[in-house]
Amino acid sequence: MSEDNNSQTSPVVPEELKESVTLWNMEAAIEQLLNKLNPVASAIIDPIANLARANSVWPLTFGTSCCAIEMMSVGMSKFDISRFGSEVFRATPRQADMILTAGTITRKMAPALITLYEQMPEPKYVIAMGACTVTGGMFNDSYSVVQGVDRIIPVDVYLPGCPPRPEGILDALLKLQQKIRTESYVSRNNRKYEQTSVRRVDYDTGRPIEDLINEAKLDTAVVISGTGVLDHATKREAKSNA
Amino acid sequence: MTTEQAPAKAPEGPPPVGPYGQFLKEHGIESKRLPDSRGVGGQIENIEVDRKDLEAAVRFLRNDSEVGLDLLLTVSGVETNDTFDSVYHLWSYSSKNELVVKAVVAKTECVDDKLPMVPSIAQFWKTANWHERETYDLMGIRYLGHPYLRRILNPWDWEGYPLRRDYKQPIDALNDKNPHSFR
Numbered sequence: 001m002s003e004d005n006n007s008q009t010s011p012v013v014p015e016e017l018k019e020s021v022t023l024w025n026m027e028a029a030i031e032q033l034l035n036k037l038n039p040v041a042s043a044i045i046d047p048i049a050n051l052a053r054a055n056s057v058w059p060l061t062f063g064t065s066c067c068a069i070e071m072m073s074v075g076m077s078k079f080d081i082s083r084f085g086s087e088v089f090r091a092t093p094r095q096a097d098m099i100l101t102a103g104t105i106t107r108k109m110a111p112a113l114i115t116l117y118e119q120m121p122e123p124k125y126v127i128a129m130g131a132c133t134v135t136g137g138m139f140n141d142s143y144s145v146v147q148g149v150d151r152i153i154p155v156d157v158y159l160p161g162c163p164p165r166p167e168g169i170l171d172a173l174l175k176l177q178q179k180i181r182t183e184s185y186v187s188r189n190n191r192k193y194e195q196t197s198v199r200r201v202d203y204d205t206g207r208p209i210e211d212l213i214n215e216a217k218l219d220t221a222v223v224i225s226g227t228g229v230l231d232h233a234t235k236r237e238a239k240s241n242a
Numbered sequence: 243m244t245t246e247q248a249p250a251k252a253p254e255g256p257p258p259v260g261p262y263g264q265f266l267k268e269h270g271i272e273s274k275r276l277p278d279s280r281g282v283g284g285q286i287e288n289i290e291v292d293r294k295d296l297e298a299a300v301r302f303l304r305n306d307s308e309v310g311l312d313l314l315l316t317v318s319g320v321e322t323n324d325t326f327d328s329v330y331h332l333w334s335y336s337s338k339n340e341l342v343v344k345a346v347v348a349k350t351e352c353v354d355d356k357l358p359m360v361p362s363i364a365q366f367w368k369t370a371n372w373h374e375r376e377t378y379d380l381m382g383i384r385y386l387g388h389p390y391l392r393r394i395l396n397p398w399d400w401e402g403y404p405l406r407r408d409y410k411q412p413i414d415a416l417n418d419k420n421p422h423s424f425r
Contacts (some may be wrong), residue, residue, distance in 0.1 A: 107416060108397050143411045145398065145402045151416055 041046045042185045054180040055085040060096035065103025067130040067163040073207040074166040093119040102133040105146045260287040290343040317373035319381030326358040362388040380405040
């Protein structure tokens with residue numbers, strides 16, 4: 001499997017085609033260019049961009065338990081999270097910058113939460129709100145509850161309490177804003193997010209999603225074989241032989 | 243408060259047949275009376291019925307015009323040291339009486355991961371459909387003749403039955419003590 005992935009990222013051009021075929025990985029070239037430019041550019045751009053980002057952190061409407069009641073309360077006029085620029089609770093993760101995981105995350109909910117998190121555009125932030133999402137809380141050693149939401153998504157601010165007071169949410173937001181103001185775009189870009197904790201299963205076939213994705217990659221991969229012919233069939237044969 | 247009454251002494255031997263047990267006996271169904279439980283309106287009769295008689299007993303109790311236990315309150319599963327019980331709470335709208343019916347499966351039948359089997363009563367009450375699915379999900383009692391016996395609370399690919407005594411959850415990345423988390 002690893003050989004397949006390597007050949008896919010950097011295909012090898014056979015000798016007889018060297019003159020007519022040039023493979024140029026545009027994405028990699030752009031990435032290299034940006035990595036060279038970023039330290040210079042970020043010194044100028046970061047303070048401005050971070051100021052804008054920190055004062056318009058739009059949260060996602062996400063609540064799975066009683067913490068969501070406090071989240072609603074902090075959105076209303078008495079506590080008024082809009083004083084800090086976060087009043088726009090978005091109903092879709094594609095427009096949100098921050099997710100407040102308000103409430104217990106069960107094992108059944110975990111794949112949905114990961115899907116929501118992965119749909120959010122970078123830069124994205126997570127506040128683990130409430131005891132359940134910080135450590136599992138009173139559902140410690142429960143068979144059905146994820147023991148801390150940081151096991152499935154990276155968390156920026158931990159906000160304990162059962163549930164936390166609305167002032168606590170505001171304080172967590174201020175701490176998050178502080179973090180956003182002081183962060184560097186380069187360091188954030190280099191941070192990697194790898195998803196390994198939850199086994200996601202295709203509901204039609206009952207097989208893990210990773211297997212299906214790998215199989216699809218194998219089937220659609222374009223291979224330049226030794227004869228210079230674009231060949232789909234050899235890969236399939238190799239797979240069936242293995 | 244000066245005269246403290248001594249608790250009533252439990253009678254020796256098996257308890258006498260209660261009204262519902264007598265009713266079932268008249269219709270040719272043997273039942274065993276268990277110690278009463280205490281409900282809101284007084285004592286509640288508990289009876290144990292053999293599994294193969296369960297459907298017939300429930301049909302009589304539900305459809306008889308005088309008894310008329312026409313509401314199924316809940317279906318639950320109980321695991322004791324040596325049995326799996328499927329417990330049904332029946333209630334009557336007209337007489338406001340309650341009855342607890344138990345179907346008991348010995349654990350000696352459940353060798354080699356075979357599930358205890360009890361006939362389904364989902365044909366009599368639609369309520370029983372989801373209640374039996376829940377009991378199947380958490381306690382692992384297989385209801386024969388159920389229209390859609392799938393897990394209802396846990397994910398469908400869950401392994402094991404979490405509320406059983408011998409259930410041990412496999413340690414994975416979501417519940418281990420030394421997590422490889424982002425902390």
